[in-house]
Amino acid sequence: MTGESTKYHGGGNTIRIPEPGGVKSINRATIQSFGDLNFLQNLILSDCRFTRNHIIINSLLKIRSIAMSKKKIPISFWFALILISVFLMFDCGLKKPTKLEGTGILIVTVVDDFNEPVVGAEVQCISHLGEKGRIQITDSSGATQFDSLASSEYVVSARKTLDENIGYIGSEKVIISAGDKLSLTVMMRLNTAGLKINEIYYAGPVNNEFYFYDQFIELYNGGIDTVYLDGTIIIRGGGYALAGKDNDNDGALDYFYFDESDGTEHRCFVYAFQLPGDPINGREHPLAPGEYAVIAGDAIDHSSIIPTSIDLSNANYEFYNPYYFRDPNDPDIPDYVNIITGECGPETTVDFMMNVSGDIILLASGVDSDYCDGIDIDTIIDGVEYTSNKDAILRLDDRIDKGSAGVMPDKSMRKYSGMSIQRIRPGFDTNNSTVDFIILDRPTPGY
Incomplete structure (x- = not known):
């Protein structure tokens, strides 16, 4: 980001917004025309998929209000907005699970709808990005342990086929953070x-x-x-x-x-x-x-x-x-x-x-x-x-x-x-x- 990025203000007809690699100048009339705030991603987050919309939207509503009133936008407000945008650019996107962010252990127990352990069930962890881990088989107690799972949200699916027309199947969600050792029970139901x-x-x-x-x-x-x-x-x-x-x-x-x-x-x-x-x-x-x-x-x-x-x-x-x-x-x-x-x-x-x-x-x-x-x-x-x-x-x-x-x-x-x-x-x-x-x-x- 250029050295000019610390001097943003709202005077005149132009508002300058920091973005990676430089500065973007936005005309006041442009901001005033965006009634539905769809410019949010292009202005600050590019193509980022964010989950903290309410923070940014409140900030942009403030910009729009000030822009329409033609008052000067305080430097402190721009500084706060810059921090939020940087935080979201680095944090809000979908990221591939990586062991560099830490790993955890997950012990999965598979039971049927009578709460009895299911032996020989196939268990697989699927990350929030749809990446499928290795299939593991439950032991005599209906359990299997996944070591060194990268921090992520997973869908844990379990299945056991009885014949070509019937089987047991079930799934649950779990979030693994660094250092966790969690136990999860997946209840399967008879699926025709x-x-x-x-x-x-x-x-x-x-x-x-x-x-x-x-x-x-x-x-x-x-x-x-x-x-x-x-x-x-x-x-x-x-x-x-x-x-x-x-x-x-x-x-x-x-x-x-x-x-x-x-x-x-x-x-x-x-x-x-x-x-x-x-x-x-x-x-x-x-x-x-x-x-x-x-x-x-x-x-x-x-x-x-x-x-x-x-x-x-x-x-x-x-x-x-x-x-x-x-x-x-x-x-x-x-x-x-x-x-x-x-x-x-x-x-x-x-x-x-x-x-x-x-x-x-x-x-x-x-x-x-x-x-x-x-x-x-x-x-x-x-x-x-x-x-x-x-x-x-x-x-x-x-x-x-x-x-x-x-x-x-x-x-x-x-x-x-x-x-x-x-x-x-x-x-x-x-x-x-x-x-x-x-x-x-x-x-x-x-x-």
């Missing part, structure tokens, strides 16, 4: 390779018209037997923070809950759309092993409307709500139909739409379709929570999903980006979407 939610495309295509109607959910049969989708229910569960409240001022508590076997109820959901048919004996909608089924919001060629969008005219199914008069419907494509029809509260009057930033998607067998007292949680086949915020508080019951998709070490989902989330491989399910899902730059419906 059957029907899964494989891909969720919710962000919408690249466009400036707020178009996101090309959304779809993709199912995959990872088992060795044909499954039948008759009677299955797709649920959007993002709204259950409203549960137990009179949200529509009709004098009654809202009714969208999971139903527990012990009679208790919890968790509110927003939409429930069901494929007609008998969920136990129906054979009208088979899905063979290794096959995909795409359920489109609207089964049309969306690229004819938005060129950056996708063609869903060949979708296997589409969502349909007869209470939504503007919902297009292809009579040749089977429908998942809205079942919230007003028997015990207001009906759903819109099509099935997913939040473009964060939401919860559930797949239920349909054995319990009485939404008035809640959908039985034991009938949930699969569930995925997604978000674009790595610090978001998870809301889905961890019996269904212990993590969230949509955030990876090197990228995060963005609305109107054309990006999609998909399992790391078809049918892969540790019950932790943080581990199970990756981000695709382009959706892949049906493959």
